[in-house]
Amino acid sequence: MDSIATTVDQKKIIWLASYPKSGNTWFRAFLTALLGNGDLNINQMKTDGIFSSRGIFDDATDMDSTYLLDSEVKLLMPEVFTHVVSQYEKDRLFVKIHDAYILNEAGIPIVPAEPTLCALYFIRNPLDVVGSFANHNAGTIDDSIQLMNKPKGTLAKQKRPIGELNVNNQFAQIMLSWSGHAESWTTDMPFPVMVLRYEDMLHDQLNTFSKAVAFMGIDKTPEEIEKALFESRFEKLKEQEKEKGFMEKNRSSESFFRSGKSGGWVNELTPEQIKLIVDNHKTVMEKYNYPIPDLAVKQ
């Protein structure tokens, strides 16, 4: 008998998928508090890593993945996460992912359906993502807009004058554009996907989080959910970051948790910047009920 099963005996993975800065980390903090009866240390989240983790990949393949090309890594990703579920006794794995739901060179989705239970897709008004993303990258608003509008936008890609290094602890993540990302995760999916609007997570909190908890098949009372929400409230996350730092923060950025609000774009973006976002993402914005600003009004 083999000591480790190679086939998937159970669908276990719940993908926490999003474009960056759309509530993913907040939700993981909430889950940590929910599953840990209120305990939350932002540097010890109880979720199960990120899809793009080099450590998870190297451990599953016994490869030194710095020798692999990114296209080779993406060929193996479905097998890696199918293998990962066989390594755990617990029946749910929460895996964060910023990659778009795309195909690898073999024409197979990089995210395997076989071990997948379901996915939550977090979406946030792109006009608010811009400023938060710029803060995250310690870059400018215009840099963020450019990346969000780029059809093949990529996160954590290492550019050097000659070729690319390949030593980050995360692989490059192809995100497509902001709209492309959202559409990739919500069109013709082979597993159930629930879309959560960041704005609903803020303003219709208990209802929105309760729906997500039920969707994942986790049995918790409204009181337990409320307690977890209280323990993972934005002010507390920000306070913990201030006190102890946050290891998921980009090194050059000042803080990971910035304002956590919605609608801040009104004071952050110029009419030209707003137009660049709206022109590129109007269809998906309308689909998820984000009001299209009347550019004639704002000066």
Add this chain to the structure above:
Amino acid sequence: MFKYWGFGLQIISEIEFPEFLPAEFEKPDLTISMGNVPETLTGDDTIHKVRVSISPTEYLQKVINVAHYYVANGTEIRIEPQPGADEKSIRLFLLSNAMAAILHQRNTIPLHASAVYHQDGVVLFCGHSGAGKSTIVTALQAKGYKVFSDDVCVLKPAEDNENLIVSVPSYPMMKLWVDSFAKTGITMAGEDDRLRPNLAKYARFYHDEYEIIPRPIKQVFMLDTNSLEQQAGIKKMASIESFSALQRNTYRHVQMNAMKKRDFHFNIVSKLTAAVPVYRISRPQHVNTVNEVIALIESNLPSNG
């Protein structure tokens, strides 16, 4: 057939390895051949992972689009190249994974470390790929230090003293990421020197000044890129901390666990940490701190005399 010395072993190979040191001998320790490999490994003690199976005596790895490698009993590597694979890639994955399996099977420890000579022994620089091992060794070489080994050093007890842990070099080739050339001021490698097509890491041979004699370890520096400061810092590590850091830097620690070598490793690494000071050098990832790190290393080397 080609005859070489590499990783402390006498190697006879069906394919040419410009990386190894040519050697003459009667009896090989390791034979590298081409041929069909088993489709799978069986047996109760076999661990199956993604395209790799590991037992205490056998190792089978299928590197996508490159080759399948079968490694047995510390004495044999068989290669089954995949259609369209280039020779450099076939050699690169043999020199990393299959060789690591050979070394684990032979009860030696491949440590992820580069090293330079110091006094009557060597000083090791450990760290994951990208931590700066090869860059530091290249910078020290430019200052007159002699390179002992790059990327991997093999640890084993000395033949005449089982309590003394010595290091054996791997093979006379350094592997440098593209940015290391500018950081250390050496001439950029050519296109032919790429380790494999499209990979921004390059080979730099040093066969002419290479020695194969095992050397005692005088000191260990752990390199990491986790510093939140803008400059590099150094700290002496407590022995428990240095023990686990060394274990983490075992090359292919997945193999160590799957081959049930933890007790053996515990023994060797304990002897090493009991006898040798270990320092941690932390630097920020995206800042060129080569000169700072070299200064920290030099001011913390065991003093001469």
